[in-house]
Amino acid sequence: MLTLLTYPPAFGLFSASPFCVKAAYMLQLSGQAWQRSDMLDARRMPHRKLPVLRTAERLMPDSDGIRAWLEAQGADFDAGLDDVRKGQSRALIRMAEEHLYFQVVMDRWANDEVWPILRDTFFAEVPALIRRPVSSAIRKSVLKGLDAQGVSRFSESERLERVECDLQSISAFLRQSAFLMGDEPTSSDLSVGPMLAAMRATPAETRLTQRIRQDKLLCDYIDMIDRTISLP
Template sequence: MLTLYSYPPLFGVADNNGYGLKVFAFLKLAGVPFKHEHIFDASNAPRGQLPYIVDGEHRVGDSDTIIAHVSRKYGVTLDAALSPARRTTNLLITRTLDDLYWVMSYSRWKDGRYWHQFRDALKREHPSLTDEGLMKAKEFNAQRYYYQGIGRFEPEAAMARGIADLAALATLIPPHGYVHGDKPTEIDAAIYGFIANIYFYEIETPLKQFVISHGGLAEHCRAIHAAVSI
């Protein structure tokens, strides 16, 4: 059976990282059986990043590469009816989520207004974590943010960038239903991976305040959450 390796849960979602939760939701919506192993150590992962899957002889990393592999091997048809224009829209949404990822991560590991609450929540839900280990992770992430660019932003400017991403997503999600109609597709799983890690996050960041205040985003998140929690 396929095994998904990803970060552990937090605040009631199956993975506290948007990419791992995206793959989890995709596998659930696609009806592909899998085991889910929660880990912090990514040293055995392709490219040294989570999530990744082990599927027989295949070890596959990167969320989009995982989804492509699973779709081919298991004949997943979630996107079978999509037009080329809608597939292009999906790519643009995916790249917007990639940008949002950095702001979400910044809000947890770098923004001094929320870091201590995030640290304490991780320690509460995962007692094996130590202050020393978390500080090393914080320092490592600070380097990543600096070289990516978001780390050169002041907190308010960083949050404004994330809110702009969320505002763009909000215009694409209908008040009821999913991005491309009455049934969820791959892009709905991707959006859920990130929005759930904001909506269910128990720390009141500007990102969470925006999602809560925009009913379409929140309703979409709740609908996918219900579908993948079965």
């Protein structure tokens, strides 16, 4: 049986990581028998991050790598889409994973209201005596990465203006059909849906969580994916 190595459940989600949720959705749609195995410390994993899929032959890192492996076994996450729709799907995936994701990280790791909750959730395995210095050092590294990526250089209003353009683009698709590419979930939904869900689930009332929670179209979409692809 396949085993998905994933970050544990958090904030009411299958996992705190939208990429782990994406991998779980893909496994569920693939029809393969699988189970989860939770971990917090991914330093010994390929790429030093999760998700990772344990197959009979190897450890397959990264949600895109997992997708490629599942497709090689016969899964088709874009069944019925022509080349143009597949291209649109790919663009939506990149928008979610290369832009919206960093807004989630910023909303969580750079927010002093959220940080104590994250610290006790993500670093629960670290002995309490050293949890604060260890987690603070990692937080400092994450914030440095956000600065290098560029997202933290914008003001909150500038950041949210950029996010709004993405959310309006997603909504334009959803006004035409139940899912982004039609009446059934395809690969873009498996990335965009978990990213929006992560935004909504951040354990504090931020301007970004408010934006998602107050949008009925986006909330209905998040919930529909969860109902359609029911995870164990």
